[in-house]
Amino acid sequence: MILLIDLCYRDGSLSRDEFVAPVERLLCRNGVASVTRHYTAVGASDLDSADAAILCGTALMDTGYLEHPELFRWLLTFERPVLGISSGMLALAAAFGGGVDPCREIGMTDMNVLAPDPLFSGQEVFPAYTVHDYAVQVPGEFVALAASDRCVQAIRHRSLPLYGLLFHPEVRNEWIVERFSRLAGRQSP
Amino acid sequence: MKLGVLFSGGKDSMFACWKAMQKEEVACLITVVSRNPESYMFHTPNIRLAALQAEAAGLPLVEVGTAGEKEEELIDLERALRTAREQYGIEGVVTGAILSVYQAARVQRVCRELGLWSFNPLWLADQEAYMEELIDAGFRVVIAGVFSSPFDESWLGREIDRRTLDELRAIAQKYQVTLTGEGGELETFVVDAPFFAQRIAIEEASKVYRNYNGVLRIERAGLVAK
Numbered sequence: 377m378i379l380l381i382d383l384c385y386r387d388g389s390l391s392r393d394e395f396v397a398p399v400e401r402l403l404c405r406n407g408v409a410s411v412t413r414h415y416t417a418v419g420a421s422d423l424d425s426a427d428a429a430i431l432c433g434t435a436l437m438d439t440g441y442l443e444h445p446e447l448f449r450w451l452l453t454f455e456r457p458v459l460g461i462s463s464g465m466l467a468l469a470a471a472f473g474g475g476v477d478p479c480r481e482i483g484m485t486d487m488n489v490l491a492p493d494p495l496f497s498g499q500e501v502f503p504a505y506t507v508h509d510y511a512v513q514v515p516g517e518f519v520a521l522a523a524s525d526r527c528v529q530a531i532r533h534r535s536l537p538l539y540g541l542l543f544h545p546e547v548r549n550e551w552i553v554e555r556f557s558r559l560a561g562r563q564s565p
Numbered sequence: 566m567k568l569g570v571l572f573s574g575g576k577d578s579m580f581a582c583w584k585a586m587q588k589e590e591v592a593c594l595i596t597v598v599s600r601n602p603e604s605y606m607f608h609t610p611n612i613r614l615a616a617l618q619a620e621a622a623g624l625p626l627v628e629v630g631t632a633g634e635k636e637e638e639l640i641d642l643e644r645a646l647r648t649a650r651e652q653y654g655i656e657g658v659v660t661g662a663i664l665s666v667y668q669a670a671r672v673q674r675v676c677r678e679l680g681l682w683s684f685n686p687l688w689l690a691d692q693e694a695y696m697e698e699l700i701d702a703g704f705r706v707v708i709a710g711v712f713s714s715p716f717d718e719s720w721l722g723r724e725i726d727r728r729t730l731d732e733l734r735a736i737a738q739k740y741q742v743t744l745t746g747e748g749g750e751l752e753t754f755v756v757d758a759p760f761f762a763q764r765i766a767i768e769e770a771s772k773v774y775r776n777y778n779g780v781l782r783i784e785r786a787g788l789v790a791k
Binding site for chain 1: 584659666676682
């Protein structure tokens, strides 16, 4: 079971349909069970029962989740696969001490794969949908997996299956979420 | 949060408006009237009747014109959003974008420049579920434009009810078009919505059709009690 985490400005927000529901549907289409929680309501039992977690994106103006770093400390000890999408990548990097730099990209952007990884295997360059105001400063425990001509677009922890994507894979790159789901499945007990 | 809804009079912007009303306050509708029928951003038949739909909904309408030239129409969109912010205090904008990265990204950019939130509540919607919900919720939608095979003249003016949806489903499967007409195969006009105080009666309309391209021109319409 994948724990989907909604980072939007409040539980049941108008942004939920835009940033969470498409990922829910994508997992459902691929036969992957998921449960969704707002980031303010993630409990110990949610984390215990999850094989993996996906942190979903938010609207550009929506940065409230960055004001509550204590709600993301569980990422440091979770040790199962995590995929942080856009704002989710910022939250993941922040949990490991990564800061942010201003970098606005809106629209389709080419991603250049920088390092080998099962998530992007077979791809060198692919276009992806970006909607963000900030790029991450890659924390020391992470490596850069892909970049646009402006900033790092994908990161992975050096020893744990923790991924961050600055772009939105649910838009025109569903294959990445499918690969992540398979990765999560392989790691299930 | 006070929101303005980018409004074309078709089903997607109207449904997005309804979704927004359930979560936030819709302060006004915003319509950009393009003089260019080929505009990727704003083209829609019967755009002049948006004012009547706004009246039916009891919502104020901010209407601006545009020549519909590729990048200049974004300046006109920005002008419309500034007006909506000044007149109605909107803090964000709602669109009915479903799949168009072109439209969604351009609206996102203008909103960000103005410090406005941007919401796309139909983004990547399940097309089957969306169309079912549209009908179940009480939206009455007529087909006001067809721009692809196999839609013949008889489709113009048809209401999207269960029977029509069944036919659209069969066409979508056979001809590789989306159920919602996202590829520009269909344009729609909403005559009633759950948040309308009155519904729209089409009193006079004409069809202009040739070679799988046609529009229903609504010449005269009025409001009637529901």
